[in-house]
Amino acid sequence: MEKSDIKKPVLIRMMLRSFLIQASFTYKDKLGLGFGYTLIPGIRSLTGDSDSLLNMLKNHTSYFNTHPYLASYILGAVLRLESDNLRNEVNEQVSIDTFKERFSGILGSLGDRFFWKYMRPFSSLIGISVILLFENIFPLNIILGLTLFIVFYNFVHIYYRWTGLTAGFDQGTSVIRDKSIANIEKFNNYLLSCSLFFLGIIIVLESKRIIGFDALGLTIFAVSFLTVFLFKKVLR
Amino acid sequence: MEELIIIAIVGGIVAVDTTAFGQFMLSQPLFSASVLGLVLGDAQCGVEIGIIMQFIWLKQVPAGGTMFLNGNLGTITAAAALLLAKDTFAHSHQALLFNAVIFGLAASYLFGFFTSLKRRSNIMLIKKAGDELDKGNIRGLERYHLVGVAATVISGMIATVLISIAGKFLLLNLPDGYYTGLEDFFTYGIYSLYGIGIGNILAMQWENKSKIYAAMGIAAGLIITLII
Numbered sequence: 273m274e275k276s277d278i279k280k281p282v283l284i285r286m287m288l289r290s291f292l293i294q295a296s297f298t299y300k301d302k303l304g305l306g307f308g309y310t311l312i313p314g315i316r317s318l319t320g321d322s323d324s325l326l327n328m329l330k331n332h333t334s335y336f337n338t339h340p341y342l343a344s345y346i347l348g349a350v351l352r353l354e355s356d357n358l359r360n361e362v363n364e365q366v367s368i369d370t371f372k373e374r375f376s377g378i379l380g381s382l383g384d385r386f387f388w389k390y391m392r393p394f395s396s397l398i399g400i401s402v403i404l405l406f407e408n409i410f411p412l413n414i415i416l417g418l419t420l421f422i423v424f425y426n427f428v429h430i431y432y433r434w435t436g437l438t439a440g441f442d443q444g445t446s447v448i449r450d451k452s453i454a455n456i457e458k459f460n461n462y463l464l465s466c467s468l469f470f471l472g473i474i475i476v477l478e479s480k481r482i483i484g485f486d487a488l489g490l491t492i493f494a495v496s497f498l499t500v501f502l503f504k505k506v507l508r
Numbered sequence: 509m510e511e512l513i514i515i516a517i518v519g520g521i522v523a524v525d526t527t528a529f530g531q532f533m534l535s536q537p538l539f540s541a542s543v544l545g546l547v548l549g550d551a552q553c554g555v556e557i558g559i560i561m562q563f564i565w566l567k568q569v570p571a572g573g574t575m576f577l578n579g580n581l582g583t584i585t586a587a588a589a590l591l592l593a594k595d596t597f598a599h600s601h602q603a604l605l606f607n608a609v610i611f612g613l614a615a616s617y618l619f620g621f622f623t624s625l626k627r628r629s630n631i632m633l634i635k636k637a638g639d640e641l642d643k644g645n646i647r648g649l650e651r652y653h654l655v656g657v658a659a660t661v662i663s664g665m666i667a668t669v670l671i672s673i674a675g676k677f678l679l680l681n682l683p684d685g686y687y688t689g690l691e692d693f694f695t696y697g698i699y700s701l702y703g704i705g706i707g708n709i710l711a712m713q714w715e716n717k718s719k720i721y722a723a724m725g726i727a728a729g730l731i732i733t734l735i736i
Contacts, residue, residue, distance in 0.1 A: 291529055291530045292528070292529055292653070292654070292657060294527045294528055294529075294531075295528045295529065295653055295654065295656040295657045295660075296630045296633050296634060296637070296652070296653050296655075296656035297527060297528070297627055297630060297656075298627055298628070298630045298631050298634055299627055299628070300631065300634075301634055304634070305633075305634055305637055305649075305652075305653050306653065308649070309649070309650060309653045312646065312650065322644065325646070326641065326644055326646075329641060329646065329649070330641060333637070333638070333641065333649070340527075340531060341531075384569060388569040389569070389712065389713075392533065392536075392566065393566050393709060393712070393713060395533070396533075396536060396538050396562055396566065397709075399538055399539075400538065400559055400562065403555060403559070405732065410551070410552070411546065411551045414542055414546065414551050414555055415546075418538070418539055418542055418543070421533070421536075421538065421539065422532065422533060422534070422539060425532075425533050426532055426533070429531075429532070464713055464715065464718050464721075465718050465721040466721070467709075467713050468710075468713055468714075468718050468719070468721040468722040468725060469721045469722070469724055469725040469728070470725060471706070471709060471710060471713070471722060471725060472721070472722045472723065472724065472725020472726035472727070472728065472729055473725045473726075473728050473729040473732065474706070474725075474729070475706060475725075475726060475729065476726055476729025476730055476732075476733055477729055477732070477733070478702055478706070480733050482698070482699060482702060483699055488696070489695075489696065489699050492696045492699045492700055492703070493699045493700070493702060493703040494703065495703070496699070496700040496701075496702075496703030496704050496707065497702075497703035497704070497706050497707040497710070498703075498707065499707065500703070500704050500707030500708055500711065501707040501710050501711045501714070504707070504708070504711035504712075505711045505714055
């Protein structure tokens with residue numbers, strides 16, 4: 273089967289299912305069942321043979337763990353590998369499993385840093401900054417701040433879910449060298465710089481808003497902030 | 509009654525968005541508490557508690573198989589308890605806010621335990637899904653996977669309402685002497701919570717090469733403050 277036989281609607285259905293990849297998360301199998309669940313529309317379109325379909329599904333519902341958004345890269349690539357398998361009539365299950373195992377660790381680490389350590393703080397700090405900066409248009413400032421937070425974060429989130437699936441299916445195991453993955457570390461640096469900038473603004477605005485530059489209040493705020501910062505950064 | 513229905517719906521969305529479906533950040537304290545405040549008629553309260561909790565919980569990473577405290581559900585129950593109690597609360601807003609936050613932090617531990625239990629119970633779903641697969645029933649496998657989502661929503665709705673009601677009861681029934689005697693402590697306690705939260709984020713983001721940007725941000729904040 274040529275890769276163009278996997279139509280876009282199938283990939284869209286897989287992407288929609290990928291939002292449920294963690295629905296049955298356990299500490300033992302992690303995203304195992306979710307991975308198989310998400311793959312179903314793709315492998316159904318590869319073959320009408322129910323035995324092949326069931327065998328593929330059994331292989332892809334065992335232990336699997338990676339970042340839930342970036343799992344799309346592996347989903348797309350596995351679909352491509354299974355498609356190649358069926359065409360070549362060669363059982364390459366071991367190499368598919370090896371690819372999944374090796375790539376899932378890399379994507380897990382990249383995704384945790386990018387989304388949890390950088391994207392989520394950056395998006396929420398933008399939202400908080402807007403809420404604090406435009407208090408004079410209350411409650412529109414809240415709606416604006418929350419909208420920016422959610423829209424910015426999810427634009428990037430959904431971009432990676434879709435890109436992962438399509439790039440993974442187009443490139444197979446070579447997707448590990450895809451530009452969208454390579455750019456993640458570069459984006460981390462930009463996000464970090466911007467987060468610290470907005471955090472600086474928030475420190476001043478919060479000081480003014482809550483404390484009104486009252487000396488004791490500022491002192492308590494500063495002591496708490498420095499104690500936690502020094503404890504976590506210096507003493508740990 | 510309508511308030512409890514709204515709290516249940518928001519609680520269900522927070523529970524499911526935390527991991528089971530989407531992770532669209534709707535469950536983040538900043539968003540969920542602010543929206544609850546907007547819907548229940550006191551956006552300012554919702555935003556205040558949302559910002560404090562967002563600062564405190566931003567450092568938490570729901571990565572891999574780590575067992576994490578559920579700050580998202582803790583926040584929504586704190587916000588709900590605050591919004592339910594505020595009309596009949598006889599003391600200062602700062603006292604209510606501070607104690608609601610402390611309640612939310614404690615509730616986060618409880619919800620972390622609840623999340624851990626939920627994940628363990630998913631083992632039963634996995635087993636049933638595996639049985640369906642052995643029988644060649646793919647629809648059955650899909651159904652059991654989706655049961656995980658439904659169970660998360662329902663348990664999240666029920667737990668949020670119950671814990672919120674408990675929070676309201678606690679906030680309104682602590683001794684008057686406690687609130688009046690510690691009035692200043694609660695006010696400065698709020699400042700301290702902001703400081704702790706911001707210290708948390710700064711520690712998480714701080715890297716030597718980037719500290720210039722924090723300084724630039726402080727400078728920009730001072731300029732903005734002088735202009736406005």
